[in-house]
Amino acid sequence: xxxxxxxxxxxxxxxxxxxxxxxxxxxxxxxxxxxxxxxxxxxxxxxxxxxxxxxxxxxxxxxxxxxxxxxxxxxxxxxxxxxxxxxxxxxxxxxxxxxxxxxxxxxxxxxxxxxxxxxxxxxxxxxxxxxxxxxxxxxxxxxxxxxxxxxxxxxxxxxxxxxxxxxxxxxxxxxxxxxxxxxxxxxxxxxxxxxxxxxxxxxxxxxxxxxxxxxxxxxxxxxxxxxxxxxxxxxxxxxxxx
Amino acid sequence: xxxxxxxxxxxxxxxxxxxxxxxxxxxxxxxxxxxxxxxxxxxxxxxxxxxxxxxxxxxxxxxxxxxxxxxxxxxxxxxxxxxxxxxxxxxxxxxxxxxxxxxxxxxxxxxxxxxxxxxxxxxxxxxxxxxxxxxxxxxxxxxxxxxxxxxxxxxxxxxxxxxxxxxxxxxxxxxxxxxxxxxxxxxxxxxxxxxxxxxxxxxxxxxxxxxxxxxxxxxxxxxxxxxxxxxxxxxxxxxxxx
DNA sequence: GAGCGATGATGAATGATGTTTATTAGTGGC
DNA sequence: GCCACTAATAAACATCATTCATCATCGCTC
Numbered sequence: 001x002x003x004x005x006x007x008x009x010x011x012x013x014x015x016x017x018x019x020x021x022x023x024x025x026x027x028x029x030x031x032x033x034x035x036x037x038x039x040x041x042x043x044x045x046x047x048x049x050x051x052x053x054x055x056x057x058x059x060x061x062x063x064x065x066x067x068x069x070x071x072x073x074x075x076x077x078x079x080x081x082x083x084x085x086x087x088x089x090x091x092x093x094x095x096x097x098x099x100x101x102x103x104x105x106x107x108x109x110x111x112x113x114x115x116x117x118x119x120x121x122x123x124x125x126x127x128x129x130x131x132x133x134x135x136x137x138x139x140x141x142x143x144x145x146x147x148x149x150x151x152x153x154x155x156x157x158x159x160x161x162x163x164x165x166x167x168x169x170x171x172x173x174x175x176x177x178x179x180x181x182x183x184x185x186x187x188x189x190x191x192x193x194x195x196x197x198x199x200x201x202x203x204x205x206x207x208x209x210x211x212x213x214x215x216x217x218x219x220x221x222x223x224x225x226x227x228x229x230x231x232x233x234x235x236x237x238x239x240x241x242x
Numbered sequence: 243x244x245x246x247x248x249x250x251x252x253x254x255x256x257x258x259x260x261x262x263x264x265x266x267x268x269x270x271x272x273x274x275x276x277x278x279x280x281x282x283x284x285x286x287x288x289x290x291x292x293x294x295x296x297x298x299x300x301x302x303x304x305x306x307x308x309x310x311x312x313x314x315x316x317x318x319x320x321x322x323x324x325x326x327x328x329x330x331x332x333x334x335x336x337x338x339x340x341x342x343x344x345x346x347x348x349x350x351x352x353x354x355x356x357x358x359x360x361x362x363x364x365x366x367x368x369x370x371x372x373x374x375x376x377x378x379x380x381x382x383x384x385x386x387x388x389x390x391x392x393x394x395x396x397x398x399x400x401x402x403x404x405x406x407x408x409x410x411x412x413x414x415x416x417x418x419x420x421x422x423x424x425x426x427x428x429x430x431x432x433x434x435x436x437x438x439x440x441x442x443x444x445x446x447x448x449x450x451x452x453x454x455x456x457x458x459x460x461x462x463x464x465x466x467x468x469x470x471x472x473x474x475x476x477x478x479x480x481x482x483x484x
Numbered sequence: 485g486a487g488c489g490a491t492g493a494t495g496a497a498t499g500a501t502g503t504t505t506a507t508t509a510g511t512g513g514c
Numbered sequence: 515g516c517c518a519c520t521a522a523t524a525a526a527c528a529t530c531a532t533t534c535a536t537c538a539t540c541g542c543t544c
Contacts, residue, residue, distance in 0.1 A: 008507090008509060008524085009522095010508085010509050010510065010521085010522055011522070011523090012522085015521095039500095039501070040501075040502060049522085050522070050524065051503085051524080052503085052505085052524070052525095053521090053523075055502095055504080056522080060503075061502065116363070121421075126423075126424075157438075162412060162435050162439060166411060166436075169407070170407040171411070173407035173410060173411045176362060176363075179363075180367070180368045182368075196399075197405070222461060222468060225468060226471070229468070250494060251493095251538090252492090252539065254492095254493080254538090257492095282532085283530085291494095292493070292494055293494090293495075293531085294494060294495065294496095294534085297531095297532065298493080302532075303532090
């Protein structure tokens with residue numbers, strides 16, 4: 001028939017190459033348009049394949065999304081783990097975790113959005129690979145806090161998992177503001193702020209907005225004055241009794 | 243024809259009643275199935291109207307969702323504001339804000355999910371009514387923190403907006419865990435934990451897990467000893483000079 | 485209370501998209 | 515050079531959100 005007169009062009013790249021082409025295209029389209037606005041057609045065209053071909057490698061649109069985010073997250077996790085090993089000190093470790101996370105969000109804000117918006121809310125997230133990856137990621141902070149509690153550097157009545165929730169929650173809220181184009185998003189500054197707030201805490205006495213540092217300073221001063229006073233006194237007494 | 247033999251039944255309830263029926267049905271279906279799984283047909287059937295009727299009152303499916311969440315959020319805001327006025331003391335105020343928010347999440351977890359998942363991520367959220375309502379809601383915490391900084395009860399180097407992000411971020415993370423059926427969700431306990439962590443902070447000295455309280459106690463002790471020592475001394479001197 | 489226009493409810497038709505499948509191009513063994 | 519098998523293709527299909535031509539109902543007029 002007329003049909004067979006038009007020869008069908010067939011793309012015969014090796015499967016790994018086709019898969020990576022599709023995933024790269026999917027990553028681009030998903031991040032540019034978001035999940036529901038992204039069309040399978042868009043992805044197929046950009047990958048240089050035909051719609052049907054995508055379904056040879058991915059069960060459906062959602063699986064494709066999950067695979068894309070997974071790949072991103074894995075890279076992020078491996079990359080951070082290497083550097084993290086070298087950090088010493090609780091403050092520095094907390095700050096490192098927060099800072100690197102903020103950096104990767106700034107590098108790929110749209111992927112974070114996909115993670116928060118499309119992946120986490122689904123019912124099957126809990127059993128998924130991404131859930132475990134994310135747990136591994138956030139658990140580093142819990143380990144740091146636990147160790148710091150054990151050696152007395154952080155209060156023993158703090159819940160490590162709550163610290164995790166506060167820190168990553170704060171990061172997330174800043175991220176949403178960033179995604180909404182509200183003001184700037186400075187990973188250095190935000191990391192400092194979050195780390196300080198977790199590390200030093202907020203409370204003061206009623207009088208004058210003191211910090212832990214100033215409390216320690218006052219205590220030191222008082223101790224020194226005590227020593228300075230008690231010393232001469234004992235000398236005086238010694239003289240008197242002498 | 244055969245068609246006209248079947249008389250069309252027409253629903254002639256007053257518009258307000260139809261709107262509230264539709265919104266109630268929409269609320270049920272959205273919370274049960276989530277936004278994308280919820281079908282307009284489902285909502286129409288449950289509301290006892292026909293698909294087309296929904297579009298007389300709502301521009302599209304999304305607007306219906308927004309209106310549903312808006313209604314919920316408004317009620318929540320009004321209700322809380324009344325009680326809040328009576329609370330005295332920073333700790334109690336923070337704890338109240340956190341606690342009531344947790345209670346309303348436990349009452350309607352699925353609506354919180356819709357808010358976080360479907361509403362907040364959209365580009366038009368920033369200019370929306372819900373955005374303003376949410377700002378009003380979270381701004382109470384900022385006001386409390388600002389006032390507390392002004393009167394010296396909280397450190398002056400804390401960022402009120404960061405406190406907001408940490409508190410609501412922590413609430414949100416606990417909510418996700420709750421929605422995933424991970425363990426229990428006890429508003430009283432969580433509210434205490436969050437409030438304490440914000441209010442008292444985490445840091446200690448290197449030696450022995452001291453808290454702000456113990457630091458104050460030590461400082462008080464040192465001050466008293468100082469006074470106890472310097473007082474007799476001045477008396478002695480006074481006597482001497484006399 | 486019959487006729488008539490306006491209003492708005494109806495549900496079948498439309499269009500946009502994810503997914504499936506019958507068809508056909510390419511590949512390698514014999 | 516034929517055949518069987520694999521895999522790519524693109525058209526067909528299914529699933530909704532959304533639209534719209536049709537018609538029931540109401541209020542008004544005479």
